[in-house]
Amino acid sequence: MGKIFRHLKTLHSWMGLIALPWVILFGLSGLYLNHPQLVSQILPDSAYGAEAEMFASLDVPLTPETAANIARQYWPESPMNAIRQIKYHGFDAVEFTRGAGRIIVAKETGHYYTKTNFQNVLYSPQGEAVDRKIYWNYLLGVFHRNGWFSQTIGTILADITAIILIAFGLSGITLWYLPRHKRIKKDLVERFFRSEKRQRL
Template sequence: MSFERLVKTLHSWLGVLILPWVVAIGFTGLYMNHDDLILSIFPTEHYATDGFDSSPLARPQDEASAEAMAARLAPGADLFLDDEEDRFRHRDVFIFDAGDVDVIVDQATGFAWTDSRYMTRTYAPDGTWLHTRVRWSRVLSSIHERGWVGTALGTWLADITAGALVIFGLSGLVLFAMPRLRRRKNRRAKAAMLKAVVARG
């Protein structure tokens, strides 16, 4: 296989393999520069708190009942009450650190939220799930920085994509340049041959 054919094969396969990440990184890069525009595409609304106080399920919560609610929403987790934060969505709340999530219980009604890195879920006082809000800004930032959503595997996928893009660009430059260099070489050889023919006369 010739060098040029090898480069062409490498370039073609790289283009196919990295295309999804090229599109993702391009889109999330656009988000970095125009966050309001991109976020307007996605549903980002919080669950409305207007009906909390009038709900027939609403019950005032003390620390013990709020912790019991938190234990239902984060079973098996060690709960630690955050003494420094007591407001969420403009409401007085108990906030429990449950490891990967915070469990937030509204003091006046018992409505609750679980708040993780990528989503916020809203629950009624009886534990019924009501709504999930995806935190798209963090999802898009994670995709741009790591190549996917999450931190467990670090940035290796984004690093591989970046390296593949460099090779893709360089191989594209080689494929662009080689035919032109070959044509120039052929023109020079043809001109030299014609000159020799004329000189022989």
């Protein structure tokens, strides 16, 4: 019995360790979805630290072709779905929409953004990433629904975690019961005989 107890205890510990990251992330994502302002205070890159106004205006605004040359550097394997003129953060800009995300180039200053569902990165006119904003609401929402940031992998991981948690719970109950089974059995037998004795009286 002692050997079984030790092996079960080791297994229980490892299952808890494996499941712990997902339990913490599910808890964090659930808490964020209910209280986004509270949780966002401890999450990095929830808002921009740098301002686009820090970039000086160019002598001559960028042409659409120059802006397109910038956009071609990002996700070249992804098709270009649309190009349009927009106002973005107060700047006249050209927006290039690819399957993987959007590249938004400010014509007046030459700074630009690469924007996906997960994040928005701000680049200087020289192409240096100077700031980033993570869309935690989307990111944690996807994780909370799918168990990961892609549905296929998330489903597999969620299933594995669910099985581990079930086994973790069962092993926990067993670990609680094994040291007490003799006492519990004794108590049940005593209660049975006391009940029988009362009925005879």
